[in-house]
Amino acid sequence: MSIPKKITLAELESLLKSDDEQVIIEALMFIAFNIDNPQWIQEKCIALVYSDKSLNVKGLAITCIGHAARIHGAIDEKIVIPLLIELTKHQDLSGRARDALDDIEQFVENG
Structure with missing residues (x-):
């Protein structure tokens, strides 16, 4: 699947709710590198962390x-x-959580 550059946030939200893990993964990668709205990215990522989706x-x-x-930087x-x-207390997610904390400490002012 290739996500078009001209896609709406609503369309991306739909992809993030897919039952197809690969679609969600591609949508996550797209929003991380192509959407200039860190608050929106954060909200969608947190929703997925709390979802019933896979550990991947x-x-x-x-x-x-x-x-x-x-x-x-925000x-x-x-x-x-x-x-x-x-x-960081979750056996399967602790490494990624530590890495994200390191990114925040290094790149977010007052992080």
Whole structure:
């Protein structure tokens, strides 16, 4: 699947709700590198972390939070940092959570 450059946020939201893991993964990668709205990216990634989707999807959503911090230098630390700290206790997601925390510390002012 190839996501067109001229896609609406509503269309991307639909892709993120897909039952097809590969569609969700491609949509996550697209939003991380092509959407200039870190707050929106953060919201969609957090929703996926809390979803019933696979660990692959949840892990990539965590990584994309780190990408948003790195690319945009902004993230809602009051929401994201407690979530990521909690996820460091999750055996399968702890590495990605630590990496995202590192990105926030390095790239977000006052992070």
